[in-house]
Amino acid sequence: MNNPSTNPVVKDLILIGGGHSHLSVLKYFAMNPIPGLRLTLITRDLHTPYSGMLPGYIAGHYEYDQAHIDLRPLAQFSNARIYHTEVNSIDLEKQLITCTGRPAIHYDFVSINIGSKPGTLHIPGADEFTIPVKPIDRFLSRWDILIEQVLLSVKQNKTFHLAIVGGGAGGIEMALATQYRLQHLLTQKNIDSQHLIIEIYCDGDNILPTHNSQVRKRFNRILQQRDIKVHNNSYINKVEQDRLTSIDKTQYTAHATLWVTNASAPTWLAESGLQVDEQGFIAVNDTLQSTSHKNVFAAGDIASVVNHPRPKSGVFAVRQGPPLARNLARAITNKPLKPFKPQLNFLGLISTGDKYAIASRSNWSLEGAWLWRAKDWIDRKFMDNFNELPEMKMESTPEYDQAMLDKKTSSEVSAMAMRCGGCGAKVGSTVLSRVVSRLNPVSRDDVVIGLNELEDAAITDVPPGKLIVQSVDYFRSFIDDPYIFGKIAANHALSDIFAMGAEPQSAMAIATIPYGIEDQVEDQLFQTMSGAIEVLNASNTALVGGHSSEGAELSFGLSVTGLVDRDHIMRKTGLLQGNILILTKALGTGTLFAADMRQKAKGRWIDAAMQSMLLSNQAAGLCLYRHGATACTDVTGFGLLGHLVEMIRSSKKSVNINLDSLPIMDGALEVMAGGIFSSLQEQNMKLQTVIKNRDDLLKHKHFPLLFDPQTSGGLIAAIPAINADMCLAELHELGYRDSVIFGEVTGDKQSDESITLI
Ligand SMILES: Cc1cc2nc3c(=O)[nH]c(=O)nc-3n(C[C@H](O)[C@H](O)[C@H](O)COP(=O)(O)OP(=O)(O)OC[C@H]3O[C@@H](n4cnc5c(N)ncnc54)[C@H](O)[C@@H]3O)c2cc1C
Known part of the structure; x- marks a missing residue:
């Protein structure tokens, strides 16, 4: 694996989209790392649905995780950074990728595998009144609502017309899979399914135009047997609420419409200046390199191989993965690319919803339940390749491939070995001033x-009657996205100010940026600082200075200063008998990120944990104060119990904690049950001696969560009982949805065993 501390980054390869081709690219670079190459995956979705299993998932034969590839562990396996966001343009000249809600990302090479979506452009009402099957994650969230609609309608004996627009393999499979699932659910609920009518609309003379006549015959037979009506020559050109209109002006009732028509491409590709085909797909030559830009590659549905046009299909996207990976490696190391010719035909196994499949290849076709079993076996084997990843060992650092270094980079790399420590390890002043000028x-x-004055230190005013509140936090990055890390670190640092009831005034940043060539150092510093600035600005905190240096790994922190009225201070030492204890965020970041480091956490768990860490405690702090909080603190490294003990000891009180009530992040219990804990857990658990009835509840599944260290955790506050419910309701309204009442202050502290679990 590439070790950035000894092999500073000299080239950036950005993969846009976690589609079928990029799965192989990630695996290829895990097995064949290029020293000095940094890989970044930008993806809108963290879990890629595997197209082959999609109909089976809709039909209910697979669970979510069986039919999806979790991109986060795969990216980690490949030592790739993963940015969870959507790309919306590329500046091909400046080599910058623009994404939703974050600073632009620089690339040396970019590979695009973002799939396609059914074309609804120019069809009035299609965007508003239909459910496109892609992006699949958005389809799936609407699918659950559709199920409810169908069940409700059919239960009331009202006929429900479900339309499928598109007669290709995708449309037919969707029609059969949705029917299978819906009928199954209706039977389970003892509801007769005769009121559910499924109809397919296709624009040609027949369904499955790219398959042979035998296949068409078999599917027409099955559709007839299943009472799914096919409307041939019915090009739908208008969609309204509950109604479709075809080109010959015939109108059809459709209470819901699934849109499974030909693939289309987003417009930003052509708008960015990339050469595209007539449909807007990126034109690539036989090496999968863009025909207009040498450092841009594309594969899968989004690419159009000019010499070998093929239908949009997951099979082709998968097959393009290995040649794409090899050509990316060749391009990066300045070697000639190798052409790749996709096969003309492939064996298509098209499922019929009920664990039965029809095989299609050239002029040949077969059908049977055994074909579904074969398909199931092939699909599961494919998924295992990406979901069951071997442990990778850190190898000794190999030499750079000199072919990838230009003259300037080469001399920068040589100079890096001579860098000294102390003040000499500071980030260069030009880099720093360039970054500061962009903030x-x-x-x-x-x-x-x-910040913008050329003085040795910052000076701030303290308004009359105000007191200064100060705090500092600094830690090593535990995620691979410097922008998000900067945001979390800023939230974490500001939390101390909010917990004390103060208003933040100013902050000083301290950053350690991994050694690297100038451009890389500047980019990392800028990304980290941009994240931090966003959070500081949102709370009206002025960044007034800082210090930066180069080191082995990215670390960042802030010293923050706040202002508070003397009678507005919330302290730990204010617990009163009868107070209710409120916690404002769920627990679990420590164990989840420990699992993430071992590639044992699901991408969606980590994403949800990050969303929680990105939630500022500012509004919560003010809300708790408004409801008369007599004591408050934030939950960080010592865990819930550690911080609560600080409150108890300073207030000399004892408390009850209701273990069942603790809010817990998704995945935390699974991870802990697997024996994965933060490295701080053991240290934090030394405090369990304060629990009076520890032995009774030691086996409670929430028990270990008491000691889980939190990053940017929530606030604990003691609220007068009379205000507690109102306070909780307001916290929920403010967006702290995981807030709970988790205990109460029972009386004076009688002994060291001052906590009782209930
Ligand atoms: C109902 C249905 C059934 C199908 N069944 C089959 C089948 O059985 N066999 C088969 O071979 N094909 C099938 N297909 C076709 C198949 O789904 C596509 O051809 C295949 O998914 C294309 O793969 P891809 O790698 O190009 O992109 P995708 O698999 O679509 O992946 C694209 C990825 O890019 C990400 N992304 C998209 N836009 C952005 C952006 N702007 N920024 C960042 N990330 C982005 C997405 O989150 C996604 O992870 C089916 C299609 C449908 C609709």
């Missing part, structure tokens, strides 16, 4: 000398 910190009247 836009808020300005405040009470900042007398701030």
